[in-house]
Amino acid sequence: DAGVIQSPRHEVTEMGQEVTLRCKPISGHNSLFWYRQTMMRGLELLIYFNNNVPIDDSGMPEDRFSAKMPNASFSTLKIQPSEPRDSAVYFCASNLREGHDTDTQYFGPGTRLTVL
């Protein structure tokens, strides 16, 4: 299995520009998670989807952030407009959720975003 795939791996952009991060979960997984990691705040859950439906977006910082999952094999996280404080590593993770059983979350390699 190829694991969770994220693109791009690195993104440098200027303040005010739109940024789109992409994720392909592991085939067969039905839950997908977007996290942000910074030195100050650690790893924070932004949003997660179950069967392509957003379940909890309480971690999304503000309206500049949006996430979509149009199908089971693809998700995007968009920041518009971007700000320097959005600079972080963004991870996507996926797992198989069946009933109340919690499966291991597998993380992608991350996208390192720098907003100048």
Added chain:
Amino acid sequence: QKEVEQNSGPLSVPEGAIASLNCTYSDRVSQSFFWYRQYSGKSPELIMSIYSNGDKEDGRFTAQLNKASQYVSLLIRDSQPSDSATYLCAVEPGANNLFFGTGTRLTVIP
């Protein structure tokens, strides 16, 4: 607010020693607990999960859980330089979402 607290370290131990990593959490309804290891510049990877009070051993790793004290720990026996990484404690309150601590950086000195 679901909080997970860890000592940020750095924690330094000599090769061959036992490394002890600790974590406390605030949400009493939490049912599942995880330890992830993250090497510098890499993504987190699961090394241990524990769901019941007591100890769970896997090779050189032992996870300990005390729900009454809201405390979970990870012991690494016979520490190796390859164990040098940041260890993240994660708590799942029952909705398939994880709350992570900020991590403890471990350095094993050869």
